[in-house]
Amino acid sequence: MTERREEILSLAADMFAERGFGSTTVREIADGAGILSGSLYHHFDSKESMIEEILSTFLDEFAAKAQAVVEEGGDPPEVLQKLVTLAFAAVAEDATAVAVMQNEVGFLLQFPRFAFLRKRADEAEHLWVGVLESGVKSGAFRRDLEPRLAYRFIRDAIWITVRWYRPGGRRTIDEIRDSYLAMLLDGITADRRRGGPAARARPSPPRRRRRG
Amino acid sequence: MTERREEILSLAADMFAERGFGSTTVREIADGAGILSGSLYHHFDSKESMIEEILSTFLDEFAAKAQAVVEEGGDPPEVLQKLVTLAFAAVAEDATAVAVMQNEVGFLLQFPRFAFLRKRADEAEHLWVGVLESGVKSGAFRRDLEPRLAYRFIRDAIWITVRWYRPGGRRTIDEIRDSYLAMLLDGITADRRRGGPAARARPSPPRRRRRG
DNA sequence: GTCTATATTGAGATAGAC
DNA sequence: GTCTATCTCAATATAGAC
Numbered sequence: 001m002t003e004r005r006e007e008i009l010s011l012a013a014d015m016f017a018e019r020g021f022g023s024t025t026v027r028e029i030a031d032g033a034g035i036l037s038g039s040l041y042h043h044f045d046s047k048e049s050m051i052e053e054i055l056s057t058f059l060d061e062f063a064a065k066a067q068a069v070v071e072e073g074g075d076p077p078e079v080l081q082k083l084v085t086l087a088f089a090a091v092a093e094d095a096t097a098v099a100v101m102q103n104e105v106g107f108l109l110q111f112p113r114f115a116f117l118r119k120r121a122d123e124a125e126h127l128w129v130g131v132l133e134s135g136v137k138s139g140a141f142r143r144d145l146e147p148r149l150a151y152r153f154i155r156d157a158i159w160i161t162v163r164w165y166r167p168g169g170r171r172t173i174d175e176i177r178d179s180y181l182a183m184l185l186d187g188i189t190a191d192r193r194r195g196g197p198a199a200r201a202r203p204s205p206p207r208r209r210r211r212g
Numbered sequence: 213m214t215e216r217r218e219e220i221l222s223l224a225a226d227m228f229a230e231r232g233f234g235s236t237t238v239r240e241i242a243d244g245a246g247i248l249s250g251s252l253y254h255h256f257d258s259k260e261s262m263i264e265e266i267l268s269t270f271l272d273e274f275a276a277k278a279q280a281v282v283e284e285g286g287d288p289p290e291v292l293q294k295l296v297t298l299a300f301a302a303v304a305e306d307a308t309a310v311a312v313m314q315n316e317v318g319f320l321l322q323f324p325r326f327a328f329l330r331k332r333a334d335e336a337e338h339l340w341v342g343v344l345e346s347g348v349k350s351g352a353f354r355r356d357l358e359p360r361l362a363y364r365f366i367r368d369a370i371w372i373t374v375r376w377y378r379p380g381g382r383r384t385i386d387e388i389r390d391s392y393l394a395m396l397l398d399g400i401t402a403d404r405r406r407g408g409p410a411a412r413a414r415p416s417p418p419r420r421r422r423r424g
Numbered sequence: 425g426t427c428t429a430t431a432t433t434g435a436g437a438t439a440g441a442c
Numbered sequence: 443g444t445c446t447a448t449c450t451c452a453a454t455a456t457a458g459a460c
Contacts, residue, residue, distance in 0.1 A: 036445060046437080142398075183365060250457090
């Protein structure tokens with residue numbers, strides 16, 4: 001609601017992301033906001049309610065965007081690339097929320113209050129696995145691909161980049177995404193077809209630009 | 213040294229892995245061991261020294277095994293597959309240590325005492341990146357592969373499986389590893405060469421067995 | 425090697441004045 | 443919306459008896 005509230009919540013998210021939820025004290029949050037710890041409780045019920053709001057806000061938005069991408073349609077590789085792009089964009093733009101989610105989800109899932117985390121995770125799995133299954137059926141993806149297993153590898157590889165991606169670092173998020181997409185779609189093995197006739201039809205093939 | 217000590221340490225590792233280091237109390241560990249909290253301090257200096265021993269023991273062993281694999285030699289794809297196999301084996305066999313490492317490394321690195329975690333991580337990066345670079349030079353891996361970026365994706369995708377891999381679950385660790393290696397080496401895109409002449413020479417190509 | 429007993433610290437949260 | 447003051451609880455760790 002109020003601007004002050006958002007400000008404090010954003011500050012808390014930064015601290016949760018950096019030190020961990022359990023190791024961040026309400027006094028530290030209050031210090032950062034320039035008030036005393038007791039005053040925090042004018043804005044929030046509890047420390048838990050802060051992290052709940054941080055995560056639910058992020059997940060609501062992300063779920064809506066992902067749903068929209070799938071509803072837009074397109075062939076499976078295209079939709080998959082859009083989803084991957086969406087996730088990497090979240091790593092860059094909502095880094096603190098993603099970091100908090102990655103670091104605390106295991107702990108938070110112990111409490112009924114955070115059951116929505118599992119619900120969102122299940123929804124996402126359903127969405128992505130659906131795209132992968134369509135791709136297998138359409139012949140775009142390998143016949144022997146196992147969508148559920150592939151999804152977990154894709155999901156984890158993307159979200160966990162939040163641990164090392166740094167804005168302003170050596171690689172932009174777009175470069176990281178393209179590098180990942182190249183590995184995901186074509187693997188790391190040298191392609192002996194290169195230089196031959198265009199043997200493959202893929203929409204907007206992601207290619208790493210050369211370094212330097 | 214003593215058996216009792218190992219027993220308690222193993223119990224503590226289980227608890228750290230499940231609830232998180234910060235949320236596990238020395239009283240809970242003591243309860244689990246059937247003694248009172250004060251008695252723990254006969255075996256250990258502090259709670260921190262417990263997690264330090266859990267992680268350093270695991271990392272020492274893993275570093276030695278990885279070093280041995282590389283010294284064995286072989287062409288880069290072969291060595292890479294051995295390293296991947298080693299890491300997945302650790303996920304299965306030392307699940308608690310891997311889980312604790314994944315979940316707590318960010319927090320622990322704040323303290324000088326745990327600087328060895330960064331040292332081990334740097335060593336590992338050097339080792340794996342070396343293998344990837346060799347493979348690019350030898351022509352086994354794509355020319356445009358970026359070894360450091362690729363390493364991070366590989367590392368994270370493997371270690372983080374500890375969050376969902378369950379012994380006795382639907383997939384054995386070997387199946388998960390093979391599925392991952394297939395994605396890593398060849399990507400998820402359908403291979404139109406299939407059924408044509410053997411266009412590719414790769415040692416022991418990992419293929420997912422069919423489901424069912 | 426464990427227990428009894430406790431020191432010490434710091435956490436989240438509350439009530440009411442301003 | 444913040445402060446003052448404080449409650450309450452639980453945490454790590456210690457000292458010395460057994």
